[in-house]
Amino acid sequence: MAINSHKHILVIRLSAMGDVAMSVPVITGIVKKYPQVKITVLTKAFTAPIFNNITNVSVFKADVKGGHKGILGLWKLYRELQLLQIDAVADIHNVLRSSILKQFFRLSGIPFVQLDKGRAEKKALINADRDVFKPLRSTFERYADVFGKLGYPIGKNEMETMSKKPMSxxxxxxxxxxxxxxxxxxxxxxxxxxxxxxxxxxxxxxxxxxxxxxxxxxxxxxxxxxxxxxxxxxxxxxxxxxxxxxxxxxxxxxxxxxxxxxxxxxxxxxxxxxxxxxxxxxxxxxxxxxxxxxxxxxxxxxxxxxxxxxxxxxxxxxxxxxxxxxxxxxxxxxxxxxxxxxxxxxxxxx
The missing domain is CATH 3.40.50.2000 (Glycogen Phosphorylase B;)
Known part of the structure; x- marks a missing residue:
């Protein structure tokens, strides 16, 4: 896929809190390395503050227990996301909800890349009869793979932490x-x-x-x-x-x-x-x-x-x-x- 071909990327990570937080160094690194890129993160309302004050990053709140619940709710969500003029989707969650959204986005021909969770490798890791015990690829690397397939490669050394925030x-x-x-x-x-x-x-x-x-x-x-x-x-x-x-x-x-x-x-x-x-x-x-x-x-x-x-x-x-x-x-x-x-x-x- 041609590099820099997409200017507005939808990132899907609905839960859990730790997994959402792990997306921050990758997303922050992406917008720093590729300042022309705008990112909209699709996540739940509770985790939305995690992305506050990141340049070129906004949040779209998914109401998965209300208006966006079920197949009809996801169709409604897709239609709402269409209005944002998304160029590509980075699904760093890869669950049933996001897979249904993938089918909807296919209707528009919008590139949609999903996270490889490494399920087989993780299953082998927790097998008490394992023959090999070695580190698997980090979640940060797996997230980065998704952006790389969309034409925006990023290395671990290019990922970024955030600055301190004001206290109450x-x-x-x-x-x-x-x-x-x-x-x-x-x-x-x-x-x-x-x-x-x-x-x-x-x-x-x-x-x-x-x-x-x-x-x-x-x-x-x-x-x-x-x-x-x-x-x-x-x-x-x-x-x-x-x-x-x-x-x-x-x-x-x-x-x-x-x-x-x-x-x-x-x-x-x-x-x-x-x-x-x-x-x-x-x-x-x-x-x-x-x-x-x-x-x-x-x-x-x-x-x-x-x-x-x-x-x-x-x-x-x-x-x-x-x-x-x-x-x-x-x-x-x-x-x-x-x-x-x-x-x-x-x-x-x-």
């Missing part, structure tokens, strides 16, 4: 007049297989709190998570819970101003990394070899469960499946190890 006044006030490093802690994940035990995470928070060296900001969502983090805020004097207190856009502003983020293999890790915030990740039954490591983070910032004791890791790509006896894999990562990693990253350079 309330939280900016809470953090002013101190010289401590600010650490974000996101202790939750979508599946148990990716979540560090809360009793151990409390030990991490306790050690960091007692050091009197850091300001700790807790991130989470949902009623139970908000309640848990609110109780931690009361227990630890150097702790602030942001859960339930900020809009998503405000939360992004806060994350962009952190000195470090501690998170699971989860969306918060990717949100921090897209702002070039040093990010420490804790991995359970998933593994970085599946290609979901946060952008441009050193390999040593990923703290892994002990595969010599649990050789079947990774047992799943998303952390939703693990064999009997693998529910305690994260206990092989000691709180002291996590704290020491954070201290090493944040210690002053001479």
């Amino acid at each position: 006044n309330d939280f900016a006030t809470l953090l002013e007049n101190h010289t401590r490093k600010v650490i974000g802690i996101a202790p939750f994940a979508a599946f148990k297989g990716k979540m560090y035990p809360l009793d151990l995470m409390k030990k991490v928070v306790l050690q960091l709190d007692r050091s009197e060296s850091y300001k700790l900001v807790l991130f989470g969502g949902g009623i139970s998570e908000i309640e848990i983090l609110a109780s931690w805020e009361k227990q630890f004097k150097n702790c602030i819970s942001a859960a339930g207190k900020l809009s998503f856009s405000e939360e992004l502003g806060f994350i962009s101003n952190l000195d470090l983020m501690l998170a699971m293999d989860s969306g918060n890790a990717h949100l921090a990394a897209m702002y070039a915030v040093p990010t420490v990740t804790i991995w359970g039954v998933t593994h970085p070899y599946a290609g979901f490591s946060p952008f441009n983070q050193p390999q040593e910032n990923a703290l892994l469960s002990d595969r010599s004791l649990y050789p079947a890791i990774p047992t799943s790509i998303y952390g939703n499946k693990y064999p009997e006896g693998y529910d305690k894999v994260m206990e092989t990562i000691k709180p002291e190890t996590i704290v020491q990693k954070i201290v090493d990253i944040l210690k002053p350079t001479i």
Whole structure:
């Protein structure tokens, strides 16, 4: 396909939050390398703020549970997208919804390239009887492949992080007049297989709190998570819970101003990394070899469960499946190890 033949590209990535965030370095790099290109991102309303203030990038919000639900809703969505005068489509999601949209776009003869998720390779990676254990191509590379097929190749070294965003006044006030490093802690994940035990995470928070060296900001969502983090805020004097207190856009502003983020293999890790915030990740039954490591983070910032004791890791790509006896894999990562990693990253350079 001829390079630079398309000026307005529709990018489809409807969910999940971490996968949407992983598109940012690629999209930001594309519009910097090809300033003549305009990109419209088709995503859900909740994740739309992720793309705020990126040059030549706008968002079209898909209402997949309302007006754009079902075949008729997707037809309506297609007709609405037609009005934007799209030249090509980069489908970096490749799910049933986007595949239906692909059939509609074919009616207009608009080029439509879909993500290769590498399903066979990932299935082989999580096979406990695997003969080969090696890293797969990263999600960033897979996203880049889609743009390359549309005539806009981009290398990993050409991808870009975003600059810090302004913080909301309330939280900016809470953090002013101190010289401590600010650490974000996101202790939750979508599946148990990716979540560090809360009793151990409390030990991490306790050690960091007692050091009197850091300001700790807790991130989470949902009623139970908000309640848990609110109780931690009361227990630890150097702790602030942001859960339930900020809009998503405000939360992004806060994350962009952190000195470090501690998170699971989860969306918060990717949100921090897209702002070039040093990010420490804790991995359970998933593994970085599946290609979901946060952008441009050193390999040593990923703290892994002990595969010599649990050789079947990774047992799943998303952390939703693990064999009997693998529910305690994260206990092989000691709180002291996590704290020491954070201290090493944040210690002053001479």
